[in-house]
Amino acid sequence: MSSVDIVEIEKIQEETPTIRSLFFEWGKKFKAGQFVMIWIPGVDEVPMAISKEDFDFITVKKRGDATETLHEMEPGQKIGVRGPYGNGYDIKREKILIVTGGCGGASLMEAVHFAEDKDIEVVTCLGAKTEEELLFRDRFSDMTELRVATDDGSAGHHGFVTDLAKKVICEEDIDLVLTCGPEIMMKKVFEICVARDIQIQASLERYMKCGIGICDSCTIDGKQVCLDGPVFTGDELKEMDEFGKFERTKEGRLVEL
Numbered sequence: 001m002s003s004v005d006i007v008e009i010e011k012i013q014e015e016t017p018t019i020r021s022l023f024f025e026w027g028k029k030f031k032a033g034q035f036v037m038i039w040i041p042g043v044d045e046v047p048m049a050i051s052k053e054d055f056d057f058i059t060v061k062k063r064g065d066a067t068e069t070l071h072e073m074e075p076g077q078k079i080g081v082r083g084p085y086g087n088g089y090d091i092k093r094e095k096i097l098i099v100t101g102g103c104g105g106a107s108l109m110e111a112v113h114f115a116e117d118k119d120i121e122v123v124t125c126l127g128a129k130t131e132e133e134l135l136f137r138d139r140f141s142d143m144t145e146l147r148v149a150t151d152d153g154s155a156g157h158h159g160f161v162t163d164l165a166k167k168v169i170c171e172e173d174i175d176l177v178l179t180c181g182p183e184i185m186m187k188k189v190f191e192i193c194v195a196r197d198i199q200i201q202a203s204l205e206r207y208m209k210c211g212i213g214i215c216d217s218c219t220i221d222g223k224q225v226c227l228d229g230p231v232f233t234g235d236e237l238k239e240m241d242e243f244g245k246f247e248r249t250k251e252g253r254l255v256e257l
C-alpha cells in the first residue's frame, strides 16, 4: 500500500455553491481517471478524483462529514493523499464525447487536459440542475466544444444532458464516449451507446473504505471499483446487473439507487 503523503492546501477555488476545488503540491504522476484516497485527520479517508493544473487538485461536492469538512478547510491546513489508484481512462486518438453532470467533471478534467495535449477533438455535454451548479463550464468551453443542459432551463437545453448526448451521438462521428456523473445519467448514456455500437467508458462511484482491494465494500457484480475500475468499458458494464440499479451502503447492504 502506498504511504500517505501529507500536503498543505495552497489555494481553494469555489466552483459552484456546493462544489469546491482544493489545490496542493503533491507531485506524483497519475493517469486521467485515476483517484486518490484523501485523509482528513480526525474525520475519515475518502476517494477523490485527482487532476493537475498549476497544482494538483481535487474537486469536492458537499455530501457528509468528510466532504463537509473539506468544504470548511482553508489554505495552510493539511490533508493526507494516498495513491494514485485505479485504472483510469484509455484514450486513443479519436473524436471523443464527454457526458457529465453533478461532480463528474472532477474525474474528467484530466482527460480533457490529456486530449488537449494530444490534439484530440472533444465535444462535451455538461449538465446540472441549475446554471450555477454547472461544474467547470469555463474550463470545458476553453478546451472542448461545449453543449450545456439544465433541468430548470436556466442555461442551455432545458432538460437532461442525455438528450444532448443522444443528438451529438446521432449527428456526429463520435468514436468514444467518456462519462462520469450520476449513475442514472451514465446508464442512459450507456444504453444510447450500446444501441449505436459506440465505445463507452464510464467511471463508477461506490462506497469505498480502503481503495486497494482489501475491504471489498466497493464491489459491483464481483468487480472491485478500486482495483478493476473505477473506469469500466461498455462490455464490462453489460455484465453488471447492479449498474444503474443498486449500490451498497456503508454496511454492505444492497439498496436501490
Ligand SMILES: Cc1cc2nc3c(=O)[nH]c(=O)nc-3n(C[C@H](O)[C@H](O)[C@H](O)COP(=O)(O)OP(=O)(O)OC[C@H]3O[C@@H](n4cnc5c(N)ncnc54)[C@H](O)[C@@H]3O)c2cc1C
Pocket (backbone or CB within 6 Å): 035, 044, 046, 047, 048, 049, 050, 058, 059, 060, 061, 062, 063, 064, 065, 066, 067, 068, 103, 106, 107, 204, 205, 206, 207, 208, 225, 230, 249, 250
Ligand atoms: C473512485 C471514486 C472517485 C470519487 N471522486 C470524487 C470526486 O472527485 N469528488 C467528489 O466530491 N466525490 C468523489 N467521490 C465520492 C466521494 O468519495 C464521496 O462523496 C465521499 O466519500 C462522501 O463522504 P462523506 O463523509 O462526505 O459522506 P458520507 O457521510 O460518507 O455519505 C454521504 C452520502 O454520500 C453517499 N456516498 C458516500 N460515499 C460514496 C461513494 N463513494 N459513492 C457514492 N456515494 C457515496 C452515502 O451513501 C451517503 O448517502 C468519488 C468516489 C469514488 C469511489
